[in-house]
Amino acid sequence: MTFTYLGKRCRETHPQPSTKSGWKLLEQKLQTILFEISMGIFDYSKHFPNSKKGKMLLKSRADFYTIAEGLKDWFKRNESRYEKSTIQGYKSAIFYHLIPQFGLLAISDLTAIQVKEWLAGLKRLSNKRKNNILIPLRQLYEELYLDSFIEKNPLERIRNLPVSPREPEPFTRTEIEKILSQLEGQERNFFQFAFWSGLRTSELIALAWQDIDFENNRFYVRQAKVNGVLKGAKTKSGYRTITLQPEAKQALLNQFTYTGSLNEIVFHDSRKNQPWKGDQILRKTIWTPALKRSEVKYREPYQTRHTFASMLLSRGEEPMWVADQMGHKDWGMIRKTYGRWIPTHESQGGTALNG
Structure with a gap:
């Protein structure tokens, strides 16, 4: 059968015996198709369910393409x-x-x-x-x-629904000490470094020993691990150099005895002696139980990053420098998110958290 549909010439076959009655049935079917096309009710898939041509044509119609x-x-x-x-x-x-x-x-x-x-x-x-x-x-x-x-x-x-930014709720020094007291070994090193480095969890579990520069008291953020896959930072400001605070440096020195000789990822899951695959298992098996044991109000691990920023600013560190340490392209985000921790008269010096 040959017919025109949606401006396209279509040729289809139909299983009829090559007899006089078969040709008559075929002619009747063709007339039915032509009538349905003229009335705008033709359903290609109903007449020719296995037709490749039909499937291509249906995809060109918004009322047939699902x-x-x-x-x-x-x-x-x-x-x-x-x-x-x-x-x-x-x-x-x-x-x-x-x-x-x-x-x-x-x-x-x-x-x-x-x-x-x-x-x-x-x-x-x-x-x-x-x-x-x-x-x-x-x-x-x-x-x-x-x-x-x-x-x-x-x-x-349809507008995007409003999203409230995660409100900073940093941990106090006392709370940090309580949490760390409930941890030991590699787990303690991990979260001590988290509190004093400002890294996202995805950056923490991707940190490599080759990116640690003890001699110059700094380290580099070059990658993150998301869903078990290492990848580069999302933005140019995400690649950054961070000053090693004393507590963070001590955590790395302690961790070196566990994974330093392997010359790869810094922090490992001590139960498997392998790098962490993602942040969910770390939060469920280490972070949440530690907060429960220490009786510290629960906050997500991301609040360790807020803690780092608020401590820097409370000590009078230059907001632009803090923005650089956090991986922000300018200090607008710092002012918006951490404004209440910025002293009225900002200190112009220093780049370390002392005491």
Whole structure:
């Protein structure tokens, strides 16, 4: 059978015997197809479910191309652009959230109110997580809109949900001592260094001995480990040189007896004598139990970074220097996040936490 559909010439076969009655049935089917096309109700997949031509044509129509197909195609097109950690996040969003919820809908059927109502029902997820889940869907619809596949983009009417920054709640000197007293060996070295270096957990578990410069009392941040994969810093300011504070230096000297001879990653999981694979297991097995035993109010490990910044600023360190130590491109973030720890009359000297 030969017919024209969506401006394309189509040729399809149909299993009919080569008899007079068979040719008559084939002619009747062709007339049915032509009638459905003229009425705008032709369903290619219904008549020819295994047709490659049909599948290609359906993908050119927003009312037949499903969101599930669109998301899978979008992921294939863009997978090579992203790092492994980002890919894992998008996979989770697409296959765990978006396709189960919207996958069967045609691209043209999605409305802004459907997405908003769905987001409102995700009670257990943070606004930041909800925003991240929408990224693949937003990018798919943006591509389809720019390619004139759809006439309007419903995602343009959905704003990202407000995200409150993590409020600094630094630990006091007394709390630090209590926490460290509940740790020993490599675990104590790890968190003592964390409190006095300002590194993110992903940077701590990726720190290598080759990046420690004891002679010049400094170390370099060049990489991070995310989802078990080592990668470079996200921004130019992320690559930085940090002054070794006395407590951080002592933690490294103590740690050298455990892993220094291996000439690789500084901090290891003592139970396996291997570098930490990620921050989740460290938080669950070491950090949380230590805070519980010390009876210190729970805060996430990231607060060790806030502690470092607040201690530097409270001692009168230059905010721009602190920003450099923290990996910020300027001191605007320091002023916004840690403003209450900046003395009215800032000290202009010193680069170490003494006492």
